[in-house]
Amino acid sequence: MGAAWYRAQAELRRRWPATLALVLLVGLAGGVVLTTVAGARRSSTAYERYREETLAGDLDISAAEPDPARFEEVRRLPQVEELARAAYPFIRPQGTDLFPYLEFLAVVDPENKLLRTVDRPRVLSGRMPDPTRSDELVVIESFAEEADLSVGEPITFESFDPAQFEDLFAGAAGTVDPAGPLITLTVTGVVGAPDLLGANQAGFEPRAFLSPAFYEEYADRVGVYEAGGRARLRGGDADVPAVVEAVREIFRDDPELEVQLASEVTDKIDDTFGVLVVALLLSAACAALAGVAAVG
Secondary structure: OHHHHHHHHHHHHHHHHHHHHHHHHHHHHHHHHHHHHHHHHHHHOHHHHHHHHOOOOOEEEEOOOOOHHHHHHHHOOOOEEEEEEEEEEOEEEOOOOOOEOOOEEEEEOOOOOEOOOEOOOEEEEEOOOOOOOOOEEEEEHHHHHHOOOOOOOEEEEEEOOHHHHHHHHOOOHHHOOOOOOOEEEEEEEEEEOOOHHHHHHOOOOEEEEEOHHHHHHHOOOOOEEEEEEEEEEOOHHHHHHHHHHHHHHHOOOOOOOEEEEHHHHHHHHHHHHHHHHHHHHHHHHHHHHHHHHHHO
């Protein structure tokens, strides 16, 4: 036993550089494999965790007429945790020919629930607007980059007055001069909102989020489309079928009712993350095989 131990020590002293390199290689290969597998597991649940963190809504309701009583019925449904109303002022940055709503979408919740208890955004810089200040707004990151806007800077909007609504809905924005007031607001923050991915699926996305005080001050002077709502459900996807059925009953005489499910977007995003997860797991397998080959 003593002779064998002596011989092993001698061999280790003679070959210690190669032995150390082998140990490091095995450790590196194992670390790469474990890190990659962990990354794959986190990626597979990334969007789900993002939705939980941001209190993302589960469905959007768009009605032809802004009937507050009907939205209150939706809010009282036992499956509804929170309902945020969404109103869309017809404004656009001064000097542009962007079509309000379709090409430049500004959003305000008169009840101050959107972006707070439903679809709470990540504030990338600055802060959320003061709900009592009509001259503050936050913008999404992509619009801040497009318009070269920073926190603290003013931006002036043209607006269309309520009498111009019919022409706008008829698609005449390019031939109608904005007749509403010029409105200068200050950027208080730049945000990333949870379901802007969902808005992108529809072909447009919110660019600016205004305060409830803006609605109070300008709703009579600026055209505002008010027939939107976004619901966060207690049971998530499990409650969607029952709520959709109830919403369709509440708005049964509205032929233009639209209900969009967040799950429709989530499925597409999950497919995208699924491809990433497979790629990461294949990378882990390759790293493991490379480690085995090196040791062998």
